[in-house]
Amino acid sequence: MATDEFAELLLRLRQRAGRTQEEQAAVINAVSGRETMTRREINRYEHGGNIPTNHTLAHIAVACGLSPEYLQREASAARARRRKGARCEGKDQDDVKRRTLLGGAVVGAAAAAEPWERLAHALSKGRKIDSDAAATLVDRACALHVREGALTALELQSEVEGHLNAITAALPRAGEHERMLTIAAGETAALAGWVAWDLGDDARAQSYYEVTMDCAKAAGHPPLRSLARAYTSYGTTSPEKASKLLAEAAQHVRGPGNAAAAGWIYGRLAEEAANTGDETNALRALDRARFAYDFADHTSEQAWVRFMTPYRMDSLALSVYGRLGRQELAETADHAVDRLGRELPEAGVVVLGDLATALLRGGDLDQGVYVSRQFAAAAEARPTTMGRARAQAVASHLPDRERELARHLKQFAA
Numbered sequence: 001m002a003t004d005e006f007a008e009l010l011l012r013l014r015q016r017a018g019r020t021q022e023e024q025a026a027v028i029n030a031v032s033g034r035e036t037m038t039r040r041e042i043n044r045y046e047h048g049g050n051i052p053t054n055h056t057l058a059h060i061a062v063a064c065g066l067s068p069e070y071l072q073r074e075a076s077a078a079r080a081r082r083r084k085g086a087r088c089e090g091k092d093q094d095d096v097k098r099r100t101l102l103g104g105a106v107v108g109a110a111a112a113a114e115p116w117e118r119l120a121h122a123l124s125k126g127r128k129i130d131s132d133a134a135a136t137l138v139d140r141a142c143a144l145h146v147r148e149g150a151l152t153a154l155e156l157q158s159e160v161e162g163h164l165n166a167i168t169a170a171l172p173r174a175g176e177h178e179r180m181l182t183i184a185a186g187e188t189a190a191l192a193g194w195v196a197w198d199l200g201d202d203a204r205a206q207s208y209y210e211v212t213m214d215c216a217k218a219a220g221h222p223p224l225r226s227l228a229r230a231y232t233s234y235g236t237t238s239p240e241k242a243s244k245l246l247a248e249a250a251q252h253v254r255g256p257g258n259a260a261a262a263g264w265i266y267g268r269l270a271e272e273a274a275n276t277g278d279e280t281n282a283l284r285a286l287d288r289a290r291f292a293y294d295f296a297d298h299t300s301e302q303a304w305v306r307f308m309t310p311y312r313m314d315s316l317a318l319s320v321y322g323r324l325g326r327q328e329l330a331e332t333a334d335h336a337v338d339r340l341g342r343e344l345p346e347a348g349v350v351v352l353g354d355l356a357t358a359l360l361r362g363g364d365l366d367q368g369v370y371v372s373r374q375f376a377a378a379a380e381a382r383p384t385t386m387g388r389a390r391a392q393a394v395a396s397h398l399p400d401r402e403r404e405l406a407r408h409l410k411q412f413a414a
Helices: 005-016 021-032 039-046 054-063 068-102 104-110 115-125 134-147 153-173 175-198 202-219 222-233 239-250 259-275 279-293 310-324 328-346 349-361 365-381 385-397 400-413
Strands: none
Touching: 005 039, 005 068, 005 153, 021 039, 021 054, 021 134, 021 153, 054 068, 054 153, 134 153, 134 175, 153 175, 175 202, 175 222, 175 385, 202 222, 222 239, 222 259, 239 259, 259 279, 259 310, 279 310, 310 328, 310 349, 328 349, 328 365, 349 365, 349 385, 365 385, 365 400, 385 400
């Protein structure tokens, strides 16, 4: 347990980043380019044993997505409090209350420059040095895409932006690992954009997507372009614009190792075609999605396609058939229910929403209401923009006897 305010701040920063003490040490080493930080040292800092030097504080700040000046200023105040000792106890307690009330706002306000601006600057430098911790940074980027399935956008935002800062700081010293880190930076920036969009900040999201494209160019890695375009498609003003972006995205996920990504992008293309009533192109794109996904392994391809489970493929098919009013809807819904089995509550908000709507549209009211209740609980636990859209669709298809559930979902969607 931390014993003073500054130790508590360091502890809170690590916890907000979702890291163990060992992981925190590894990321700080990646930022500094040296292997001097250890778990034991992190533990001492967080228990008030000693305050890091300003040089070390700068590395900790970057690893946590803050400006070095902020953390150094807080450390200076902490040193002054220690010198004053008991005479300042009352003032210290006020400072503790101030930080507690501010909570995450203290952390957020400390980073003056935007993360995507720092990444763009790092990409332009082209300097290289070795970094033994490149793999740690890449693994962390992968883990954040997995965590996206369990956290709300607000919970994930500080973790993603903090990690983007850590990779950015390491890029100029990456040496032979430069391409690998640039790809990880692009994947992290794209996730930051997705989070920003989910929080309603379209301009911020677009800035992150643009720097993802910069990373794709710098690394010579076309799938990153695909990722940025596919994410952008969700925030467009018309199905036609979304389809144009998705068609471009599809061009960059050809070849081995991209089957899950191709399945997702063609499935999205099918959704948008169905939104315009273009049945021919919707069904053609859905067939391509399913064909690509037959060769996919979402657990071993790019980190950003981990969400593209067989359940999500079912969800895309249900979405398309439902929009087109196709007879395949009922059979596909039954298949999806059988595939989910006991995993129904863990299937994900989007999958449950599409399945509930499909069952209700297909006339299986009892099963549809059951899945609608599962969806409502999942959507409330992890509210997202896509979840709210599904809530509106589910509510509009519920039978009259479920007025209360429909009202609840409409309020959630608003």
